[in-house]
Amino acid sequence: MDRRALAIAVTDILLRHLPQSATEEAAAAVVADLIPLLESAGEQGQEPEDRRLVIITVMGKNHSGIVHAFSEVLAEYGVDIVDINQTLVHGNFAMMVIVDLAGARTDFQGLKAALKKRGEEVHVQVYCQYEDIMRAVNRI
Amino acid sequence: MTYTRREILQTLRMTELEHFDIRTVTMGINLLDCGHDDPAEAGRRIYAKLTRLAAALPSTVTQVADDLGIRVANRRIAISPVALVHTRPEPSSYVAMAGQIDRAAGEMGFDFVGGYSALVHAGFTDADRALIASMPETLSSTERLCSSVNAGSSRTGLNMDAVRMVAAMLKETALRTKDRGSIGCAKFVVFANAVEDNPFMAGAFHGTALPEVVIHVGVSGPGVVCQAIRRAGPCDLRELENVIKQTAFKITRVGDLIGRLVADRLGVPFGIVDLSLAPTPELGDSVGEVLEAMGLERTGACGTTAALALLTDAMKKGGAMAASAVGGLSGAFIPVSEDAAMIAAAREGALTLEKMEAMTAVCSVGLDMVAVPGDTSEDVLSGFIADELAIGVINHKTTAVRVIPAHGMKAGQSVSFGGLLGEAPIMEIRNLSCSGFVRRGGQIPAPITSLRN
Numbered sequence: 001m002d003r004r005a006l007a008i009a010v011t012d013i014l015l016r017h018l019p020q021s022a023t024e025e026a027a028a029a030v031v032a033d034l035i036p037l038l039e040s041a042g043e044q045g046q047e048p049e050d051r052r053l054v055i056i057t058v059m060g061k062n063h064s065g066i067v068h069a070f071s072e073v074l075a076e077y078g079v080d081i082v083d084i085n086q087t088l089v090h091g092n093f094a095m096m097v098i099v100d101l102a103g104a105r106t107d108f109q110g111l112k113a114a115l116k117k118r119g120e121e122v123h124v125q126v127y128c129q130y131e132d133i134m135r136a137v138n139r140i
Numbered sequence: 141m142t143y144t145r146r147e148i149l150q151t152l153r154m155t156e157l158e159h160f161d162i163r164t165v166t167m168g169i170n171l172l173d174c175g176h177d178d179p180a181e182a183g184r185r186i187y188a189k190l191t192r193l194a195a196a197l198p199s200t201v202t203q204v205a206d207d208l209g210i211r212v213a214n215r216r217i218a219i220s221p222v223a224l225v226h227t228r229p230e231p232s233s234y235v236a237m238a239g240q241i242d243r244a245a246g247e248m249g250f251d252f253v254g255g256y257s258a259l260v261h262a263g264f265t266d267a268d269r270a271l272i273a274s275m276p277e278t279l280s281s282t283e284r285l286c287s288s289v290n291a292g293s294s295r296t297g298l299n300m301d302a303v304r305m306v307a308a309m310l311k312e313t314a315l316r317t318k319d320r321g322s323i324g325c326a327k328f329v330v331f332a333n334a335v336e337d338n339p340f341m342a343g344a345f346h347g348t349a350l351p352e353v354v355i356h357v358g359v360s361g362p363g364v365v366c367q368a369i370r371r372a373g374p375c376d377l378r379e380l381e382n383v384i385k386q387t388a389f390k391i392t393r394v395g396d397l398i399g400r401l402v403a404d405r406l407g408v409p410f411g412i413v414d415l416s417l418a419p420t421p422e423l424g425d426s427v428g429e430v431l432e433a434m435g436l437e438r439t440g441a442c443g444t445t446a447a448l449a450l451l452t453d454a455m456k457k458g459g460a461m462a463a464s465a466v467g468g469l470s471g472a473f474i475p476v477s478e479d480a481a482m483i484a485a486a487r488e489g490a491l492t493l494e495k496m497e498a499m500t501a502v503c504s505v506g507l508d509m510v511a512v513p514g515d516t517s518e519d520v521l522s523g524f525i526a527d528e529l530a531i532g533v534i535n536h537k538t539t540a541v542r543v544i545p546a547h548g549m550k551a552g553q554s555v556s557f558g559g560l561l562g563e564a565p566i567m568e569i570r571n572l573s574c575s576g577f578v579r580r581g582g583q584i585p586a587p588i589t590s591l592r593n
Contacts, residue, residue, distance in 0.1 A: 129209035136393040138147040
């Protein structure tokens with residue numbers, strides 16, 4: 001059921017219990033208000049359980065092809081990129097990628113090993129950590 | 141849900157560059173149900189229970205550490221005070237049990253097990269006497285067993301007979317392990333107000349009020365605190381305290397996370413996080429260096445006690461908010477041989493035993509890993525221990541002494557234990573006689589502050 005259909009179903013229930021005088025316009029307004037509400041609820045509801053966020057940090061001397069080297073590994077294993085950020089720190093390359101392991105064709109150890117190996121090939125350091133550590137240190 | 145570049149890089153800097161590690165994940169195990177009249181049977185029961193409950197700990201800890209990209213330096217076991225495990229109260233009984241504990245620990249890959257202990261702050265049972273009498277043999281014939289005696293408490297006063305017994309025991313242990321720098325003494329600590337959930341060696345034991353099995357975590361991180369202080373620059377003391385508190389908070393959160401995950405995967409309760417700053421001999425992992433980063437020329441300078449007081453208190457304040465349960469010794473350790481800056485300060489004569497004694501009034505434990513000349517008499521050692529424990533008894537804090545009267549060594553020399561135990565410069569000890577006092581024997585009664593109800 002998509003969000004609009006869900007909103008209409010919810011409104012139907014409301015209408016059955018509302019006074020008969022409620023108009024179709026009023027119902028449409030209720031649907032319009034419900035959609036954003038359900039959307040945000042859906043996003044919050046998706047967060048825990050099935051998501052297994054992993055933070056990959058790549059650091060080293062800047063040269064071409066680093067981003068490609070790692071996005072290739074991630075694509076190969078069907079790992080979903082949630083957020084990606086790349087910068088230069090004191091002239092050195094630094095890339096931070098947040099990925100979701102849910103639905104990937106590998107587990108944490110497998111991904112870590114593949115990324116470390118690729119890191120050696122392109123001469124950069126790779127760190128791979130479950131997101132829990134970032135949350136523990138940076139969020140109250 | 142995402143993180144800024146700064147947050148990710150700062151976290152990585154902490155874990156990768158600043159010697160941050162979780163110092164120990166310690167499993168506490170109740171052994172009170174392993175007693176038997178026949179010490180061999182008691183030993184078999186202990187061996188069976190330890191290997192059943194603790195075998196999965198090392199691999200589980202390694203996996204959790206790997207998932208989070210955090211180093212966990214040690215995996216350890218704390219057991220019920222062995223003097224409370226019923227058997228025939230003879231020294232040989234306890235030596236037999238010790239052999240089984242050491243064997244179990246070795247087979248599972250643990251470096252230390254704590255709890256070869258007796259709690260005698262208000263007097264001895266027959267078992268307590270037998271266990272203490274067995275200590276020289278146990279400490280010299282086993283590798284992994286750590287031992288402790290609680291000789292005083294703020295509620296009961298100070299058992300001076302126990303203090304003298306400990307002093308004699310230390311001399312004998314030093315002699316028996318003289319070929320290895322009297323290392324047997326480095327595995328023993330005498331306490332006032334020992335805590336029941338301390339995850340750190342040598343003083344860990346599994347208190348009688350704790351659950352059957354429990355996971356405790358000891359965090360560390362002097363390197364992280366030191367770098368944070370350096371980055372803060374010449375700020376005032378209130379700001380300095382704030383910097384330490386914030387760092388302690390982060391460190392403790394990691395310890396709490398690791399403890400919860402390990403306990404969860406093993407299906408046992410999570411106990412406490414001990415948020416002590418615990419140094420290692422490695423450069424950049426030193427509490428002395430933290431004190432020097434705060435603005436002292438050397439650890440031991442005037443101002444050292446005040447700086448240490450600020451540090452210990454700020455650690456507690458920051459850490460207490462970060463974990464579901466904080467316990468153990470929580471504060472800052474100042475073991476001389478395990479701390480590069482302390483070793484240097486002691487060698488130069490900047491840090492003396494008297495200054496250290498003052499520091500222990502505000503640190504989390506006491507005179508830790510100090511080596512004194514081998515010819516120090518039993519009575520002087522007794523007085524030395526009694527002074528330290530009296531500070532704890534009167535001030536309602538844990539104090540302890542881990543002293544190595546290094547056999548055949550003189551002040552100015554140094555003794556090396558290797559590994560985490562480090563290298564101890566032999567420090568000058570005041571040799572004036574205190575025999576007339578310590579040989580009176582008996583109990584120093586409980587202080588007036590014990591009447592609190």
